[in-house]
Amino acid sequence: MNNDEIRGMSNEKEDSYELSIGQLAGLTGFDVHRLRMWERRYGMPRSRRLPSGHRRYRTEEVSRLKLVRMALDMKLRPAQVVPASTDTLERLLSGLYSKQSTIPGFNDTGFLVETLAGYIARYDADSFMQRLYGELSVRGPFRTVYDLVGPFVTRIGDGWSSGELSIGHEHFATNLLNDFLGTVWQRLNERCEGRVCVLATLPGERHVLGLQMCAVVTALAGRQVIYLGADLPVRETIRIANNLRPQALCLSLSPAMPKPEITETLKRLRRDLDSGIGMITGGRGAIDGLTGIERIVEFEQYMQRLTTTA
Template identity: 30%
Template sequence: MYSVKATAGLTGLTPETLRAWERRYAAVVPHRDDKGRRSYDAAMLQRLTLLYRLTDRGHAISRLAALDDAALQGLLEDSRQLAYGAVDDLPGRMLDAIADYQVDVFDRELTVAIATLPLSVLIGRLVNPLLHEVGVRWADGRLAIAQERLVSSLLQARLLSILNQHPREHKARVLFATLPGEQHQLGLIGAALQAFDAGVPVLYLGAELPAVELARVANRVQAAAVAISSIYPAHAGQVLDELRSLDAALHADIPVWLGGANAAYLGEELALPRLRVIGSADALRHLALRV
């Protein structure tokens, strides 16, 4: 439990503002001892911090106080997204640079974005649109194979650096990998970053890891889940066999998260109780927040 003074210091509010929010809007209802002194628990501190951040962005406390914590968190995320309007022009500029083989320009723009943007904005407003635009330009002939590979290699190197530059003190909870035959990693890296942004300690193992080896690592570190991406239809049969091997070798209490273009098909074919098919970023974040 936290006193009024401690709560004000931790949330950024003044004691006077805290009292006013309680009295006028019932933003939180503090605990009181037998002498009437107020105290606050950790959940109240989290809510007050959300309220403080949103009022600092111009939202009225009279409107915010009626919202639950999930709605406040969503509103804060929307505010963060709107604050980075210039990001929407970046994918086009970066690919124009790659079209002229100006690798230094592309890399500089990407490095600055990684250093300055929240991960949710980086993935949702830069990386995903960039990958979509790569596909469009490659299909209509504006991007050569060499240029597409340049984008992939630069993105992969820089995004993996995010996972490696802030090592977690806690043991790995979710392992990310692809199985043999699946070389494509960008979608998997994006998923790992989303889990990382949700506060989950991530161990990124990369592409084409045999199922038996993946199970050995997951069992050894007592992972909370194993996340796998599969996108190549031609390799779906091989991945099916590997997933069966993974299911046989993995401890019974470790779920498997499956994403990518093949995920729905693989999930239907296997029908394994431990398998969770992930069809969207929101679904992944929901699972990550439960770890």
């Protein structure tokens, strides 16, 4: 089944039970027979029946069942985990993972990303923010952005493409992340006395999460962030940058924008920016090989670039 078909099916019935058993099986990797068997045996995953007799599941079941899979992989018994609520599964898994966190190379990102996705599926903003701030206090800003927020954004994008999450979920998640990342870099920025970096996107670009992540790393590198956000006219970006004379103009580019348009606009920016101002681009829409414009893929490299050059 392709993405359009999946989306079409979930739009057939606009209520909170959005997934058919086939969709749920496809999205969680548990086969249809097992899902039916578990419902008979444990009453979960709970479904609602349409007049035709077909089952419909809440979209939250996907992240709950992904946690069930993680718990089964950790050798817990189906009777213990299949009927458990998402909260119970999170507590169980947090306990198990924290015991293992001392093992070198151990990584619990998958569990955390799934937990965050579960909060989004349930529109639970409080738990989502609490969890992110909790991780921030343990991991610090760089690792939270790099290890957690990046993979989480990808998870939300994939959830939307597969029909698991609605566009409303995606907007809900994006707005919460915007608040979180904005608060993090603004706090760091208060203490920055280093050179300025101007952060912007190109006209027409509405994706700003990459830019917000970039702002956190910029402030961590001790640079003062001047955040211009999305969709500013090029003329204005040039005027501000030439006035402020930053170390660099840093641009976040998504793949949604047409490449020829990006290339033209970047060339124009480079031509009209003072030559002493660096130009750094990042994000999946960034383009290699343009004279005087650096493309940086990883935030580690970006941090290094800002801190090792004046």
